[in-house]
Amino acid sequence: MPAPTPPALEVRGLSKRYDDGTVALESFDLSVPDGSFLGLLGPNGAGKTTLISAVCNLIRITAGEVLVFGEPSHSMAARRWVGLAEQDVNLDRFLTVEETLLYHGGYFGMAKAEARKRAAEMIDAFDLRAKGRVRTPKLSGGMRRRLLLARALMHRPRLVILDEPTAGVDFELRVELWRYIRRLHEEGTTIVLTTHYLEEAEALCDEIALIHGGRLHARDTAEGLRERYEAHTLADVYVKALGSPAPEAPAPAAA
Amino acid sequence: MSGARGLGWLARREVLRIYKTWTQTVLAPVVSSILFILVFGLSLGSRIREVAGFPYEVYIVPGLIAMAMVQAAYNNNSSSIFQARYDRFVHDVLSAPMRPWQMNLGFNVGGMVRALAIGLALLALAMPITGIGVAHPFALLLAVALGLVLFSAIGIVIGIFAETFDHSTFFVNIVVLPLAFLGGVFYSVGQLPSPWHELSLVNPVFYLVDSIRYGFLGASDVSPWLSLSVVAALAVPAYAWSQWLFTSGRRLKA
Numbered sequence: 001m002p003a004p005t006p007p008a009l010e011v012r013g014l015s016k017r018y019d020d021g022t023v024a025l026e027s028f029d030l031s032v033p034d035g036s037f038l039g040l041l042g043p044n045g046a047g048k049t050t051l052i053s054a055v056c057n058l059i060r061i062t063a064g065e066v067l068v069f070g071e072p073s074h075s076m077a078a079r080r081w082v083g084l085a086e087q088d089v090n091l092d093r094f095l096t097v098e099e100t101l102l103y104h105g106g107y108f109g110m111a112k113a114e115a116r117k118r119a120a121e122m123i124d125a126f127d128l129r130a131k132g133r134v135r136t137p138k139l140s141g142g143m144r145r146r147l148l149l150a151r152a153l154m155h156r157p158r159l160v161i162l163d164e165p166t167a168g169v170d171f172e173l174r175v176e177l178w179r180y181i182r183r184l185h186e187e188g189t190t191i192v193l194t195t196h197y198l199e200e201a202e203a204l205c206d207e208i209a210l211i212h213g214g215r216l217h218a219r220d221t222a223e224g225l226r227e228r229y230e231a232h233t234l235a236d237v238y239v240k241a242l243g244s245p246a247p248e249a250p251a252p253a254a255a
Numbered sequence: 256m257s258g259a260r261g262l263g264w265l266a267r268r269e270v271l272r273i274y275k276t277w278t279q280t281v282l283a284p285v286v287s288s289i290l291f292i293l294v295f296g297l298s299l300g301s302r303i304r305e306v307a308g309f310p311y312e313v314y315i316v317p318g319l320i321a322m323a324m325v326q327a328a329y330n331n332n333s334s335s336i337f338q339a340r341y342d343r344f345v346h347d348v349l350s351a352p353m354r355p356w357q358m359n360l361g362f363n364v365g366g367m368v369r370a371l372a373i374g375l376a377l378l379a380l381a382m383p384i385t386g387i388g389v390a391h392p393f394a395l396l397l398a399v400a401l402g403l404v405l406f407s408a409i410g411i412v413i414g415i416f417a418e419t420f421d422h423s424t425f426f427v428n429i430v431v432l433p434l435a436f437l438g439g440v441f442y443s444v445g446q447l448p449s450p451w452h453e454l455s456l457v458n459p460v461f462y463l464v465d466s467i468r469y470g471f472l473g474a475s476d477v478s479p480w481l482s483l484s485v486v487a488a489l490a491v492p493a494y495a496w497s498q499w500l501f502t503s504g505r506r507l508k509a
Contacts, residue, residue: 057350088346108257111260
């Protein structure tokens with residue numbers, strides 16, 4: 001009998017106390033099956049970004065264990081398997097769009113020829129052709145968001161973590177990014193998405209996890225959560241489960 | 256293999272950053288150092304008798320090259336890592352499949368390359384102007400290598416600890432430059448009366464300048480082996496410190 005596939009992400013007893021004493025996560029457990037699409041919902045300060053940072057080796061964890069496809073998250077293999085698009089635009093100001101992708105591929109172990117080919121694919125896929133030789137500070141907000149997503153996918157990660165990828169983008173670009181993300185999931189990539197937009201989580205994710213105060217409060221499909229909390233909408237679930245007002249929906253696109 | 260590739264790309268990125276801003280990173284320090292040679296060496300040189308058996312304009316060249324190189328190594332790395340932290344694109348490196356020693360080395364390379372580019376350019380200009388040569392190439396290479404490791408690593412450490420850009424410029428203006436000027440760049444500390452002579456001997460930059468001067472001229476105020484040992488004794492812990500910051504994640508990771 002073949003060995004069962006390890007979860008794409010397994011978090012066991014994860015705690016993080018920052019130097020100022022803030023406890024962002026406490027004994028946090030989470031398992032994300034390979035190929036799934038999990039949405040993380042919660043108010044600001046709930047621990048979502050801390051969780052993501054722990055998976056991507058961007059914080060020093062206080063206690064616990066993080067495994068990516070069965071490997072410790074700090075291992076070389078696990079690092080290669082994870083792609084991260086952060087909430088903040090954190091592009092290298094000295095690089096052009098093409099160089100951003102090339103160098104990211106290089107950091108993640110791609111050979112030059114392979115990185116060039118993949119960068120061209122990403123530039124085409126994210127409609128960045130006209131901006132290939134433009135340095136990142138000169139890009140518009142929407143272009144920067146596209147580039148962040150393209151960079152996260154550059155090294156063909158098996159687990160993609162998207163931290164509020166559509167925050168502050170207009171309706172057209174949000175729909176476009178949703179299309180990219182859906183296609184990525186259909187191709188078998190595991191996706192963990194944090195968002196403040198409830199309709200985004202419902203539209204994209206197989207399952208939704210509600211996080212508050214560094215703890216997991218509930219996890220189910222959108223339908224399952226509505227049944228469990230006897231709510232009509234995900235916003236009602238959010239209020240009942242987390243006891244805080246649901247985040248506001250994004251402004252509608254201009255006519 | 257992927258870690259080695261990552262190191263190569265990171266080092267390349269640091270060099271690309273220098274290349275893209277070469278007027279600021281290479282040309283400006285070369286011009287200012289050459290002006291020092293022209294103004295201090297050629298104009299004052301005619302009024303100053305030989306120092307340690309060398310014409311003044313020749314005597315000051317090794318110290319000026321040393322000063323330009325250590326400043327470049329420090330400035331480059333402190334500003335590069337500070338910007339990477341400030342704009343948070345350092346996350347792209349910290350999350351990559353690279354070992355901490357590969358990240359540390361990759362960031363250190365930039366300062367070393369920039370300093371070498373400046374040093375070679377200055378030498379190429381100073382040779383025809385002053386007629387300076389290289390008396391002990393091996394000693395010179397060793398002194399330059401140790402000095403660059405020392406100041407590149409200090410640049411990384413300060414760039415990681417700096418909260419603002421002022422913090423990183425503070426160190427070079429308040430510590431490195433005064434120590435360089437008081438470290439025998441323009442004079443032989445052997446000419447100084449007591450206690451200035453003794454005080455000069457506790458200035459670490461003096462040993463770097465003196466060892467580089469020995470490499471160029473074959474003359475030094477103290478034994479070149481003592482100078483090289485002092486610089487090595489400082490370079491090793493400085494590099495170990497920057498390595499520890501990458502290994503532990505202190506100040507780089509919350």
